[in-house]
Amino acid sequence: MPRIGLAAARRADLQAPPTPAVPTLTCARCRRPVRRATQPAPQGGGRVLVAVRHWPEGPLCSNCFSLACETYGQCEGCGAHRLVPGLTATGHRLCTDCGGGLGDYICTRCGREGWRQEIGICGRCVLTEHLSVLLDDGSGTIRAELQPFFNAVCAMGRPRSGILWLNKPHVPPNRIMPWPSVRAGAPGWA
Ligand SMILES: [Zn+2]
Ligand SMILES: [Zn+2]
Ligand SMILES: [Zn+2]
Numbered sequence: 001m002p003r004i005g006l007a008a009a010r011r012a013d014l015q016a017p018p019t020p021a022v023p024t025l026t027c028a029r030c031r032r033p034v035r036r037a038t039q040p041a042p043q044g045g046g047r048v049l050v051a052v053r054h055w056p057e058g059p060l061c062s063n064c065f066s067l068a069c070e071t072y073g074q075c076e077g078c079g080a081h082r083l084v085p086g087l088t089a090t091g092h093r094l095c096t097d098c099g100g101g102l103g104d105y106i107c108t109r110c111g112r113e114g115w116r117q118e119i120g121i122c123g124r125c126v127l128t129e130h131l132s133v134l135l136d137d138g139s140g141t142i143r144a145e146l147q148p149f150f151n152a153v154c155a156m157g158r159p160r161s162g163i164l165w166l167n168k169p170h171v172p173p174n175r176i177m178p179w180p181s182v183r184a185g186a187p188g189w190a
Helices: 006-015 062-068 123-134 144-154 159-166 180-185
Strands: 033-035 049-055 058-061 072-074 081-083 116-118
Touching: 033 058, 049 062, 058 062, 116 123, 116 159, 123 144, 123 159
Parallel strands: 033 049
Antiparallel strands: 049 058, 072 081
């Protein structure tokens, strides 16, 4: 094998591609590459999610963080049934207190613990508010025939999905009316 001289090795060093500006971090749960919010997005290398939380288990991408804030069950640490966003190394769920203070997820409006859609306000409260406006009969109350639909949507386990759906541009207000017969008879919803 030909030996590479020191000068040639130095030249090769200089020609080596520069080290990427963004150090490689991976989400502790889904293992996808993530970056710190303060780091610039990579140029031309595809989308890299921002690590929105740095918990004891490691950085979390926005998707895994959202899912964590929608997970309820029994905490491995204290045995309480509540929101269990934390995860032990062995895959057991932990409440925010036993997980090392993972944040405050108690809604300031309804007092329940869960995903916060807005500052201090949980997804369920935001979804309820949006639907209350959309299904209003004009007097500040839900149209009586839509009350079961309203109740069912507001009770969904992951209100974030309902909010995302309502915010889609291709969901015009009349599309959320559940039954064609109701749509046909509802003034303003034709
Ligand atoms: Zn993730
Ligand atoms: Zn606990
Ligand atoms: Zn709430």
